[in-house]
Amino acid sequence: MVSGRSLEAATALLTGAFGAAVVVSSLDNGIGWSAAGVDAGTFPFIAGLVVLGGSAFNLVQGWLHARDVVLRSSELKRLGVLFIPTVVYVGVIPLIGMYLASAGYVFGALAWHKRGSYIFSAVAAISATLALYLIFERTFQISLPRGVLGDIIGF
């Protein structure tokens, strides 16, 4: 279960951290007015300060006025079932390449939902990968990453 309070807090902390990083990073470019006009860091600096201040406000506001529960555990489970494999999919692309990762991802996702229908899942996985190859590699000549594995087998 996730409460509205922790959701608001997590979002505000995330935006706040981003704001702080922007403020610190923009100081390197110089802020204010110089011979070259408005310095490059000025606008990011102001934007960062606004994000930082606004996040602090949202954090307090979220803490005071948060709603009870925004995510029940059944919803959280469904979210995890989609999100975790997706992260794994993106994570393995540098290793096994986009084609193999995509095929594996589609096969896994379909086979998990429709337990037993492995042939259907395999056909879907192969056709999705083939479509990727034909559209991107062949038609638009965009070479998708093959990963470390591709280098090894020389594809």
Added chain:
Amino acid sequence: MENLEALLHGFSIALSGNHIFLMVIGVLLGILVGVLPGLGAPNGVSLLLPLTFGMQPVSAIILLSSMYWGALFGGSVTSILFNIPGEPSSVATTFDGYPMARDGRPTTAFGSAAFGALAGVVLITLSASWVAKAALAFGPPEYFAVYFLAFASFVGMGGSPPIKTLVALAIGFALAAVGIDTVSGSVRLTMGVDELVKGVSFVVAVMGLFGIGELLVAVEDEFHVKAISSKVEWREVFRTLTHLPQYGWVLLRSAAIGCWMGITPGGPTAASFMSYGIAKRLSSRHANFGKGEPEGIVAPETADHAAGTSALLPMLSLGIPGSATAAVMMGGLMIWGLNPGPMLFVEQKDFVWGLIASMYLGNVIAVILVLLTVPVFAALMRIPFFIIAPLIVIICTVGAYSVSNSYLDVVLMMGFGVLGYLFKKAHYPLAPLVLAIVIGDKAEDAFRQSMLMSRGSLAIFFSSALVTTLVLLGVALLVLPVMWQTLGKMINRSPRRP
């Protein structure tokens, strides 16, 4: 009158079997690149360009421009069906197109988009010349004023808490600043990651925020689309067409905005946002916006297409491309042995008027093809969620990668997906964030160039009638709604008091 004759002559050139065939091919290919996020009209035009070297210049430009119209339409298709804008300029179409399609009315949504777009093209050919004259008077202060107007017309109109809107907007500004600063040439906000020098791509951000973010929200409640008939409901299409005249004022206004933003490098994306924002402000049904209001589809689509079309005009008449696609086409023009510029209209009448006539025909063909393919797209919506979800993830991933062949973009896209999910759950508005990523950088550049011109004096924004009007209009758009709201609250409150 002379123009009308020339246009009729243009139609006689464009209306040959060969050219119609080229239009159909171009539009179909355009729809394909438009539907796939990451691929866009510039990809399609670059792909086709080598094929055109042996053609007549008229045939070549008809093929390329038809592809461009197809891409503009294709971008709206995925916006309406899956809330994933296929093209940056169709983000604003998701706001009302997606709720309407989810409600089981994709035909109405496509119809509104298609006819709004067609009206945009017709209106632009009528109004182009005087807008082009106004656009030539533009310098950095005017550009900044236009961007300011775009922000003012859009920001603060949603029901989101104002501080959350402000945070979303400022994050967008900061993201737009990442990479090389065009004014000073220094590298900003890369946090030590060299690959970020090229900046954060808008397409990557949009695919994450809308595509992945929406998917994560949708998976929570067992996502079920209402039963959608996969037949084209022609009656529904015609009903949408007959309802179009009631949006007359919206169409005119949106076409004018699009035309103006297309000629000045504001571009179709800013145009569609601005048009949607103003339509929502001024509409009597503004409470329906965001829930599937046809006016909310017509306004951004009309502006998008008007801007896309008018981006070609400065390329032809002045030799200044108004968009990336126009830049590639201009390269083509030179290869075919034509010199873009004012003399083109005098020396190459067949070419220019053939192209303008093909704008009409190409768009009519695009509307017909889009409507004919609605059954296919509607059938896509009936595919169960557990099948379509992994496919959307893959399309977004490959799309993000193909923007600039970079794995970092894929990781960024996932990050934007999580951010989009959190923002949706915690009621942060996404639109100001997206708008700031698109035009934040350009607005900043225009402001700093103005400051250089005036040596730091803000008086430059009130130095001429044009820029003063624009700035005051922007301020009015920002301040008036707040004043009306406060006034409304005061009036509502007073009678209740005992």
